[in-house]
Amino acid sequence: MNGLWIMAGITFREAARRRILWTALLCGAILLAIFAIALRLQVDEFQSRPMSPFVRYQVESGMLMIGLYTCDLLAVVMTILTSIDTIAGEISSGTIHAIATKPIARWQILGGKYLGFAAMVSIYVLLTFSGTVAVAYAVTGVLPEHPMVGAALIIFECLIALALTFLFGTWFSTLTNGVIVLGLQGAAFMGGWLEQVSGFSQSAQIVTLGVWSSLLMPGESLWRRAAYEMQTPLAGSLSFSPFANVSIPSGTAVAYAAAYLAVVLAIATYHFNRRDL
């Protein structure tokens, strides 16, 4: 087990040094500033005319969800871009040769790398998520419902994207890996929207298509579950958006995502264990 923790430690330090991470943090900070200004403008506008506290709360809560959705998108993209070459790149550069000839099992190399990135991604999500919540609270006084569950589900979504970059990284080059994982992310996004549309259109085929897309890549359904957890039921039902609760992923969908993550990691480990380096 020692090898696993050594690999996790070195990978965390390696991941934390990636320029893309710091760029993503900078992007997050800029978006947070824009978000704060938008909220401030909205609050000022509300104060200039009479408005029911109920409507005001719904609008501000909706804006908070926009901020959190931005966090979610940025976190997933950052996860994919930082981890995309950790396996494929080290195989092609030969860096892996000095590691894989040490007396540690291959699953420890892969598992350690995964844990290292997972820690980095979790810290990133917690920083941007808590930043967004803090800004919204400071400006509007609105807090999300169940923020811990929401943050955990966003981290979970990132861990799925991470597992997929690891899986395809054991097979393909860095570039191919990126195209595949971003493509799957697109499928998940599409699935999420199709399921939303189905709430209005009542088309069974669209529901099926949406469900299949979400089964292929369950990341987006975790975001929709997070959105459901973080807003009041009424707020969620008022809009047609990535945070509307027209079609809420069930507990089973979350359990499916957990099983999906386990299977993806198991296949990645199996393949990495057997492949030539």
Added chain:
Amino acid sequence: MASDQFAIETRGLRKEFGRTVAVKGLSLQVPRGEIFGFLGPNGAGKSTSIKMLLGLVRPTGGDAIVLGAPAGTVDTRRRIGFLPEDFRFYDWLTASELLALHGRLCGMEHAALRRRVPEVIEMVGLTPHADRRLRGFSKGMLQRIGLAQALVHEPDIVFLDEPTSGLDPIGRRMVRDILRAQRDRGATVFLNSHLLGEIEITCDRVVFIKEGEVVAAEDLRNRSRDETRVLVAAHNVSPSALAGLERWCTAVVADGDQLSLTTRSKELVPEIVRHLVSSGAEVYEVVPQREPLEELFVRIMGKDPGL
């Protein structure tokens, strides 16, 4: 198949990549405590063979035993060190941090590392750069730190893939001395290099491989006892003295004061000199000529090894 006498034994080791046969059937025995040279043209299957011995590549067929156990197991890897051809690592680590990391991956404790890391850095001549990041290292310095990471845990076998390719003559001599020191402490060194001059002065034994098979083996320590060409510069060599040389020589070519002799062994040279001097010749120079490894290589592989 396993025996204590050999550090590495392979029998019919084979690797196919799809339809391409990278290693056809490698059978070799590497005695313990020797510096062993692994030679062959590009594409002969050297790197794939080394990777199979290290457990990086899974053989398609055959057996490989390293230190009495199947090649590539975690336990076997505990006792081997490896310097890849183009050693690269996270360049934000300092030389000391890199060695400590590799030592820990090999299972070394902190106390042992505190003693060993400065020692190995000193051995490869990087003490002034111990706390510098690898980012600023030249190719030669990376090669040195790569060698250090292969030796940090005092392995029983060291595999080196082109260890001196990025080094200047002083660095090469240092590597040579380190490899000899490894042999002297009982370790086996498995060396893959294109620099035949280096191999010739470093290795105890070499094998030549072609298309993934051993085509020749040579004990370099015994080469001086084999047939040797000797160039002699001598004045007043009488025809009878020349004829008398046939007692020790298989071929005698005289060109003025220059004689080119082929003897059955270098050990006969003193007797030849005594014979020439006693017959009245004035001997100025006697230079035994050994066939350079490069010529032997070309002779074995053929002029065009088919890169």
